[in-house]
Amino acid sequence: MHNVLPLLALITFFINIPFGFWREGVRKFSINWFIAVHAAVPIVITMRILAGIEWRVLTIAFLVFCYFLGQLTGARLRRRLRPATGN
Numbered sequence: 024m025h026n027v028l029p030l031l032a033l034i035t036f037f038i039n040i041p042f043g044f045w046r047e048g049v050r051k052f053s054i055n056w057f058i059a060v061h062a063a064v065p066i067v068i069t070m071r072i073l074a075g076i077e078w079r080v081l082t083i084a085f086l087v088f089c090y091f092l093g094q095l096t097g098a099r100l101r102r103r104l105r106p107a108t109g110n
Contacts, residue, residue: 027074035086036093038063043097
């Protein structure tokens with residue numbers, strides 16, 4: 024069943040891009056920020072369980088890394104698309 028781990032990691036990454044994009048546009052630690060950071064957690068956990076991937080420290084650490092990499096990618100994308108201001 025661990026041959027699905029790379030696919031699950033990729034899906035985890037891509038699911039989090041829009042949430043990271045949203046998070047970058049809201050006030051830090053607001054309710055919207057909290058939702059943007061945590062909304063995908065049940066989705067990823069459900070996919071992991073349905074895929075039959077057991078709880079192992081390295082497996083979970085890898086998925087958490089992909090989770091936050093997706094968040095970071097979405098936030099950077101929003102910053103890059105933000106119109107430049109100034110003189």
